[in-house]
Amino acid sequence: TVTAHAPILPILIPFAAALVLMAGTGRGLAFQRGVGLAAALAGIAAAAWLTLLADRGEILVYALGDWPAPFGIVLAADRLAAGMTLLTALLAAVSLLHAGHGFDARGRHFHALFQLQIVGLQGAFLTGDLFNLFVFFEVLLIASYALLAHGGGLARTRAGLAYVVLNLAGSALFLIALGMLYGTLGTLNLADVALRLKGLGHDFAPVRLAAALLVAVFALKAALLPLSFWLPMSYAAAGAPVAALFAIMTKVGIVALLRVQVVAFAPAAATADLLAGWLMPLALATVLFAALGALAAGRLRALAAWLVLGSAGALLAVPALAGVDLTAAALYYLVQSTLAGAAFFLLAERIAERRGDASDAFQPGPAPAAPWLALGFLVAAVTAAGLPPFSGFIGKLMLLEAFRETPAATTVWTVLLLAGFLVMASLARNGSRLFWDRKTDLAAPVAPAAGWQRATAIALLVAAGPLLALFARPVADYTARAAAQLHAPKAYIAAVLGKDTRSIWRQRRP
Secondary structure: OOHHHHHHHHHHHHHHHHHHHHHOHHHOHHHHHHHHHHHHHHHHHHHHHHHHHHOOOOOEEEEHHHOOOOOOOEEEEOHHHHHHHHHHHHHHHHHHHHHOOOHHHHOOOHHHHHHHHHHHHHHHHHEOEHHHHHHHHHHHHHHHHHHHHOOOOHHHHHHHHHHHHHHHHHHHHHHHHHHHHHHHHOOOEHHHHHHHHHOOOOOOHHHHHHHHHHHHHHHHHOOOOOOOOHHHHHHHHOOHHHHHHHOOHHHHHHHHHHHHHHHHHOOOOOOOOOOOOOHHHHHHHHHHHHHHHHHHOOEHHHHHHHHHHHHHHHHHOOHHHOOHHHHHHHHHHHHHHHHHHHHHHHHHHHHHHHOHHHOOEOOOOOOOOOHHHHHHHHHHHHHHHOOOOOHHHHHHHHHHHHHOOOOOHHHHHHHHHHHHHHHHHHHHHHHHHHHOOOOOOOOOOOOOOOHHHHHHHHHHHHHHHHHHHHOHHHHHHHHHHHHHHHOOHHHHHHHHHHHHHHHHHHHHOO
16 A cells, blocks of 8 residues: 555655756756755655654554565654654755755755755664664765765865764774674664564673664764764854754764664663663763853854754753653654754854854844844744743753653753753853944945745744744644653564564574
8 A cells, every 4th residue: 555655755755856856967956946845845745644644653664675574674664753754854845945045056966965865864763774774874974975065165174074084983883883783683673683682691792892882873973972072063164054954963863872772772681771870971961061162152153053962962861761751851852952953053144144244253243134033033042042932941841850750850950951041141142242232333234135935944943943832732742652652662673573573583583
């Protein structure tokens, strides 16, 4: 049936669009924009349909080539995976709309690379196989290398070199971890890995080492301190629509770590304590580091990058203590923080254009004479700082309430509230510098028109803060159902492997 093919559509649509775009390179920018936007809208429809199907409670498994797991490649769409594909599709469509005003014309093959980036992101959320998680990581990273450098410039070249070198090292480490895991367990299918880990002894050193390397890779992708220094420089240097899409890239590592921990590592005696004692302190240190970075930021785009890092740090505290309520709160916080961070990148570009030579630097200059920009900054700032009445406040409140029942409650509350105060102070001080601290002898330059594409994209992302607060109940209910399903790994394993492959596994059990 058509429903059976739903899990592959969020990957297949952008992949087909990328092929069409590469084949039609000489047909002009209008053709590329049309294909890109059509694919983005189709991707939203496919992801929304997949989310509705997954919300029925059944885990949708798609076996490529009809090869059953654990021998073949499978995609597994539960509520978490489907919800992340929808978030990715929405963010990608808004970013692409913003790029269509002229940013896409600053270099070659932008639209094809953008679609391949979506392929990597969607595949990473949907795959049920660790090796194919590596493959999709590489697809999104290769596309991101070129997208980061799109438009040229010394700052982007410097940031790109550091970004490429660090991620190549991470990819090499990923391969080593997968090789060790396959050498010891004989499988890389996540459901099969979970079953095999349960049959191991408590002190099985090679598996623990392979699992630890895998966690290190996810920590690098999620920018956990001390592996987070690359993120502020890279994200701040990227073009606005690229940086907006990058806001979800750190979430790939977080979601992958959360899924592997809940499904495979936590239930097994050999790896149950793998994250204990170190992940929580480093995650909280990342939050404080990001808050201090936001306080010291000299430009709005750098401040936005620090906000993305801060949200990643808060989310990285979750896998160490993962429970249903905590995961549900984290998923709501993930959605709102991703959209708020993306909104800041788009706002930063437009504010920089309106201020001329002062750009988006926090220094006296001509104020951006556009009341809608000031209102947009205010809404985005209130959301990012976690102040009422918008979704940032609800997300932070849900996180704090969920952490209240954990042993680290006092520490977590202290760090999150202190970081929130520092971010609020930074946004208040720097917002006043951008909009009120004027040089009277400088007139505001004549900035290029925003265009309906960019204005619509900014408005949509800024409006996400109030809308997620207005519809907090249905969104929070969905994240609660997604968390409950994630924390029932037996259902995931049964859906992926099925009865026949489970009997095969018993015959191959180490």
